[in-house]
Amino acid sequence: MANIFSGIKPSGDLTLGNYIGAITNFVKLQDEHNCYFCVVDLHAITVPQDRADLKKRTKDIAALYLACGIDPKKATVFIQSEVPAHTQLGWLLECNTYIGELNRMTQFKDKAQKNGTDGLTSGLYTYPVLMAADILLYDSNLVPVGDDQKQHVEIARDIAVRFNNKYGETFILPETYAHKVGARIMDLQDPTKKMSKSDNDKGCILLLDDPKIIHKKIMSAITDSESIVKFDKENKPGISNLLTIYSKITNLTIEELEGKFVNANYGEFKKALADELVTFITPIQNRFNEIRNSKELDDILDEGAMIANQYANRKVQKVMKKIGLIRK
Ligand code: AMP
Ligand code: TRP
Numbered sequence: 494m495a496n497i498f499s500g501i502k503p504s505g506d507l508t509l510g511n512y513i514g515a516i517t518n519f520v521k522l523q524d525e526h527n528c529y530f531c532v533v534d535l536h537a538i539t540v541p542q543d544r545a546d547l548k549k550r551t552k553d554i555a556a557l558y559l560a561c562g563i564d565p566k567k568a569t570v571f572i573q574s575e576v577p578a579h580t581q582l583g584w585l586l587e588c589n590t591y592i593g594e595l596n597r598m599t600q601f602k603d604k605a606q607k608n609g610t611d612g613l614t615s616g617l618y619t620y621p622v623l624m625a626a627d628i629l630l631y632d633s634n635l636v637p638v639g640d641d642q643k644q645h646v647e648i649a650r651d652i653a654v655r656f657n658n659k660y661g662e663t664f665i666l667p668e669t670y671a672h673k674v675g676a677r678i679m680d681l682q683d684p685t686k687k688m689s690k691s692d693n694d695k696g697c698i699l700l701l702d703d704p705k706i707i708h709k710k711i712m713s714a715i716t717d718s719e720s721i722v723k724f725d726k727e728n729k730p731g732i733s734n735l736l737t738i739y740s741k742i743t744n745l746t747i748e749e750l751e752g753k754f755v756n757a758n759y760g761e762f763k764k765a766l767a768d769e770l771v772t773f774i775t776p777i778q779n780r781f782n783e784i785r786n787s788k789e790l791d792d793i794l795d796e797g798a799m800i801a802n803q804y805a806n807r808k809v810q811k812v813m814k815k816i817g818l819i820r821k
Contacts, residue, residue, distance in 0.1 A: 495526045495634035496665070500533035500573065500627060503550035504540065505690030507557050509698040509770075510678035513741045514639030518670060520562040522637060528568035529631050529801060530558055535573050535580065536624070539617040553781075556790055557700055560780035571797030573627065578805035582626035583619075585812055589656050590622050590648075599644060625649035628667050630805045635670040640677040641687060643669050660815040675741045681714040684730035701778060704771040711735070711767040712760075722754035722762050732759070739766050742773045 499519060501511055519530050532554045537547060551572060558570055573579050595601070598621055604613060616623075628636055628649045636646045646669040653664035680686040682696035689697060695710055702710070716731040724747045726733045740747050754762045784790050813819060 496632050497522050497526045497528040497635050497637065497670075498531070498628050498631045498633040498667075499529075499637045500531040500536070501554055502533045502536040503547060503554050504537040504542065506550065507554060507700045508678075508688055508690050509700065509738065510639065510688035511690070512561060512700060513675045513678050513738065514672070515637055516558070516561045516563075517675075517741065518637035518672065519558070519568070522635070522670070523564060523567040526635070529633075529804075530563055530568050530570050531573050531627065531801075532558075532571075533573045533624075533627065536620055539614055539620050552790065553701075553785065555794055556781050556785040557777070559784055559790070559793070560777045561700075565793045565797065569797045569800045570793055571801045572794060575794075575798040576801045576805050578630060578802070578809040579623065579626055581809050582630050582805075582812060583623040585809075585816065586626050586629070586652055586656070587619055587622045589659070590619075590625075590652055594648060594651065595619065595621065598648070600641065621645045621648050622652070625652045629653055629664045630808050631801075632665040632808070633667045634665055636667050637670040640671060643671065663812060663815055674747070675737055678738060679730065679734040681710055681731075681734070684715060684734045698770070700774060701781065702774075704775065707770050707774065708767040711763050711770065714763065716759050720758050722757060722759070723751055732762075735763065735766055739769065743769055 497519075499515060501507070501515065519528065522528055532551050534547065534551045537550075555570060555572065559565065563570060595618060601613075601618055601621075604617070624645050625648060628646070629652070636642075636649075638646065646667055650666050650668070653666050657663055678688045680688045680696035681698070682694070686696075690699070695713060698707055698710055714731060714735060716735075717729050719729065722732060722736070723729065724733045724736050736747050736750055739745070739750055745753070754765070757765075
């Protein structure tokens with residue numbers, strides 16, 4: 494039985510990309526492993542957030558975790574800022590991370606290249622270290638994430654190796670757990686770009702989108718002019734992305750889908766996908782509406798914070814002792 498940690502930040506509404514890339518694996522892993530699934534609100538504030546939106550989204554994501562099938566009897570579900578050990582360990586690890594390492598993080602580099610660094614916070618720069626703390630705090634063996642987070646799991650591993658060499662065995666070395674297909678769901682309007690909640694427009698399906706909107710977004714997805722439903726990432730990125738989505742929500746293989754739609758045009762294929770998506774998302778939305786404002790959700794998050802605090806506090810104490818931050 495392995496320890497598992499993962500998180501999603503409440504900087505926007507949950508997308509189909511989050512679901513397929515990350516949450517499907519959360520649900521899969523919870524049956525066999527010791528899982529911690531967190532709403533990483535402290536990561537969201539690396540960029541400006543509206544207070545009311547942040548508060549709302551944090552609980553929305555927690556409710557969506559449950560609505561998507563995370564079972565609080567099997568996994569610990571909690572809010573990051575309710576477990577202070579994350580920021581404590583974050584600092585201890587920052588003092589064991591090199592600036593050069595952070596400079597190599599592509600996510601930050603891309604942002605800095607686009608707009609310069611003047612408007613960026615130092616929190617955004619050091620956020621991979623807080624993420625390393627999230628992971629290492631729970632002795633996580635596996636970290637289920639989408640493609641874009643692989644580099645951040647690698648730096649967590651590098652920090653753990655360095656710390657262990659310097660202070661003795663302290664941290665488990667974590668590994669990424671990602672899908673072979675589906676680790677990067679692309680934008681429907683620009684299939685060369687990751688589907689992302691920050692570009693909340695026609696290219697991104699939200700888990701709480703109205704069924705009519707879902708239909709519209711799928712029907713207007715960018716495809717090629719060939720009108721053959723076939724997986725070919727290089728030459729047909731739009732159709733390949735839609736096939737990936739279709740496959741992930743129905744459990745039909747790509748080959749099965751190519752066979753099913755061999756005589757169909759793109760309009761027919763898209764309509765079938767939109768119908769499947771609505772069938773798949775409607776029960777999630779219904780469950781979300783049931784639980785979002787319930788006492789049940791608060792009870793689950795209270796209990797989750799208690800369990801996470803117990804584990805995390807013990808770990809931070811061990812780490813402080815190794816460093817020499819100890820009076821007696
Ligand atoms: P974030 O919303 O950035 O906090 O991401 C939460 C999780 O969802 C991470 O594991 C991401 O890698 C994953 N994720 C986000 N967008 C996508 C996407 N378009 N395709 C696959 N996985 C994604
Ligand atoms: N940085 C991740 C993202 O942007 C979210 C995250 C924070 C995370 N801490 C984590 C993911 C720990 C996995 C494990 O998507």
